[in-house]
Amino acid sequence: MSTTGWDEQKRDEQKRDEQKLPLLPMPKVARRLDGVWKPAGKRLEVCVNPALAWLGEVISQEWRARFGGGMDIRIGAEDEWQIHISSVDEGNAERVDRVGDEDTEQVNSSDVDESGQTVDEAEAQLEAVGRFSPQARPEPERNLSPEAYQLRIDSSGIRIEASGYRGALYGWFTLGQWLHAHQGDVIPGLVVNDAPELELRGFHFDLKGSVPNLEYMLGAIERLASFKINTLLVEYEDQFEFVGLPDIHKPGGLSAGDRDVLLVHARRYGMEMIPIVQCLGHVDYILKHERYEHLSEDGLLSQFCPVMPETFALVTEMIDEIAAAHRDAVYMHIGADETLALGRCERCRERMGAGSKADLYLEYVSKVAEYVLSIGKKPVVWDDMFHLERCIERVIELPKGTAICSWSYYEFGEPSSWFWYGGGYYSSQNWEDRDPGAVPAGPNLEGLPEEDQAVVRQYWDEGQYPDFGGSAVPWVWHYMEQGYEVIGVSCARGADFINQWSAYPADRVANVKFWAGHAAKRGMTGTIASAWTRFYSLSPPIEHWETGWYPTVAQAAYSWNPSMEDFERLFRSVFLEGDADIAQAMDWMQAAWDAREESNMGRKRAYYQASVRKLEPFTGRADALGRYAEGLLLSALYEDSLLALESGLRQNEWRMYGQLDKGPTDRDYMVQRDWNGLCKAADQAVRWEERALAYCSAFMPQAEAEELVESKLHAYKARIRLLSRTLGRDYAF
Incomplete structure (x- = not known):
């Protein structure tokens, strides 16, 4: 084999080895080392930065629980972001030697990785991506990311070097995954040099519905941070206790008090908070109160009238109170999306005159954005109204310093055969002629006015028209050209249907993966995975928090x-802790979701029921994995119940229309058989409700749990009651 071929083979082997490491997100550079460290029973010391003294306590407690022996905590210098774990008596450190393939000189195993490449050689590769060596602290002038870290485990102990608070924290989280994957009293050697690709890696705390209790939210923050999420977009709505605004x-x-506990905990775990104050639309949680309803647009509860002076006064008062609670927040999101009632009331029509809704x-x-800037925050707005009103070019009228959240929940890759514009899905005429099923149903690009076509072609085309454009979110490029910071927003849960129990996971993972790649390609600040718990305040709650961990972890992994590669395997290895039964159940549930045709109802139910059997053994487990498995089980039971109810209703509802006049049905065996089948499905649904309520009540306030569970089958209950009355049957559901 040639030298070049040998080098390529070695690189391929190294890449495969990296992919086998049970670390999520996958580090940029990681190598196993042949050396091991045996800390069990020794007197150890952990040295941490003063700001991480609390973490020293956590490490000490976890270490004693696993390895026994004592651990002292030593506080290091304020300018050194390090975590060192070593034996107090360094003479006790285990050292393991190895012999290279082509020499007989003894080499410290901590200096050689599995490929035979010296660690110095491996680390030389890191210079291109701005990492630092394990032998020296990061130099400030190198302008490293404050989230970069280097982890080294060898026969002398464990050393984490970082250039900031988050970097040190993330080094510990990576170490924690490595320790969890290697139980016992020996810790295998490892070297990791890592830093994120995207600066902002966010997740959405939507408190409109399915709100968990404080304990759950604190745990969720810790878990999100462990996967290196660094931003929380917090949508309080009526969960914020305003002092000067009664009734809300x-x-x-x-x-x-609980809110402040949440904020302190998030700060400790390296989280940047972005609170949302809805400044125009989605304010039904306010306007439903008599005190504020006069501020509505044309009497509608969903939107403020932007012309009334009292609207601006109310919004700025909300901004002031929320800003005071988030003093260290850099951003303040002001919403401004889906303001579909613009220009309806007489005041607004008079203000518009001959102008437009965009004006x-x-x-x-x-x-509002200028006001947010005036109090020292950076305003953030959603972008949908710019392409809904076909005024993309007018984004420049937003004050400089505004950041734009560009969102699309149904984009799964590049290039794209369609784009969203003016409230519809557009593609070229070419697809209608070739394969209309390859694009969403909607108008053709060629039907747009010429000036709109010019805008679209400028940003969407990328030389691939008429088949494809760059992506379904071409406007990102335009916003950035105008000097605006852009944050991409995917959806981890809450995008699929207004009364869902759980999301379609494959689409959600593909969506967060797309946005992370697109953000990196375009040089965007980062991405946030939205996680809606209601479509809007007056709609039913959907998809409680526990249902969304799979795409949420994907958001963390891909934004880092x-x-x-190989996210699926790493999710199963790290998040599912390698449990094959949960993984198999997830595969079967995905197969059921994929079998969408009605003719596959029996097949779908078989997949769901098999998933339930795989997950039943986890019932009663009190740990996080047990709770996740029970949530999956309830999703499978719910989907199976819906199929049974829908089938039972179809077998019976037709009798309400035109069939009863053909004679008495009380002696018709088919009538009784079909009714018994529906009753059986209804009984199954009742059992699901009871089990789901017990599950949700364990981590949600009782009222929140009841609303979530009872809303899911409400429509089916109403249909069965109507059918029962019409047919003279007796069934209480």
């Missing part, structure tokens, strides 16, 4: 390392 706070909602929108939203 939901009775029994999050108290100011009305930009005048008001820019005014968009080019990572």
Whole structure:
């Protein structure tokens, strides 16, 4: 084999080895070392930065629980972001030697990786991506990311070097995954040099519905941080306890004290908070109260009238209170999406005159954004109204310093055969002629006015028209050209249907993966995975938090390392802790979701029922994995119940229309058989409700759990009651 071929083979082997490491997100560079460390029974010391003294306590407690022996905590210098774990008596450190393939000189195993390449050689590769060596602390002038870290485990102990608070924290989380994957009293050698691709890696805390209790949210913050999420987009709505605005706070909602506990905990775990204050639309949680309803647009509860001076006064008062609670927040999101009622009331029509809805929108939203800038925060707005009103070019009217959240929940890759514009899905005429099923149903690009076609072609085309464009979110390029910071927003849960129990996972994972890659390609600040718990405040709650961990972890993984491979295997290895039964159940549930045709109902139910059998043994487990498995089980039971109910209703509902006049049905065997089948399905649904309520009540306030569970089958109950009355049957559901 030639030298070149040998080098390529070695690189391929190294890449495969990296992919086998049970670390998520997958580090940019990681190597196993042949050396081991045996800390069991020794007196150890952990040295941490003063700001991480709390983490020293955590490490000490976890270490004693696993390895026994004592561990001292030593506080290091304030300018050194390090975590060192070593034996107090360094003479006790285990050292393991190895002999190279082509020499007989003894070499410290911690200096050689599995491929035979010296660690110095491996680390030389890191210079191109701005990492630092394990032998020296990062130099400030190298301008390293404050989230970069280097982890080294060898026969002398464990050493984490970082250039900031988060970097040190993330080094510990990576170490924690490595320790969890290697039980016993020996820790295998490892070297990791890592830093994120995207600066902002966010997740959405939507408190509109399915709100968990404080304990669950604190645990969720820790878990998100362990996968290196660094930003929380917090949508309080009526869960924020306003002091100067009566009636808005939901009775029994999050108290100011609990909110502050949440914020302190998030800060400790390296989280940047972005609070949302809806400045125009999605304000039904406010306007439903008599005190504020006069501020509505044309009497509608969903939207403020932007012309009324009292609207701006109310919004700025909300901004002031939320900003005071988030003093260290850099951003303040002001919403401004889906303001579909613009220009309806007489005041707005008079203000618009011969102008447009876009004029009305930009005048008001820019005014709110200017106010946010004036209090030292960076305003953030959703971008959908710019392409809905076909005024992409007018984004420049937003004040400089505004950041734009560009969102699309149904984009799964590049290039794209369609794009979203003017409230519809557009593609070229070419697809209608070739394969209309390859694009969403909607108008053709060629039907747009010429000036709109020019805008679209400029940003969407990328030389691939008429078949494809760059992506379904071409406007990102335009926003950035105008000097605006852009954050991409995917959806981990809450995008599929207004009354869902759980999301379609394959689409959600593909969506977060797309946005991470697109953000890296375009040089965007980062991405946030939205996680809606209601479509809007007056709609039913959907998809409780526990249902979304799979795409949520994908968001963490891909936003840290968009080019990572083998996410599925790593999710199963790390998050599912290698449990084959849960993984098999997830595969079967995915197969059921994929079998969408009605003719496959029996097959779908078989997959769901098999998943339940795989997951039943986890019932009663109190740990996080047990809770996740029970949530999956309830999703499978729910989907199976829906199929049974739908089948039973179809077998019976037709009798309400035109069949009863053909004679008595009380002696018709088919009638009784079909009714018994529906009753059996209804009984199954009742059992699901009871089990789901017990499950949700364990981590949600009782009222939240009841609303979530009872809303899911409400429509089926109403149909069965109507059918029962019409047919003279007796069934209480």
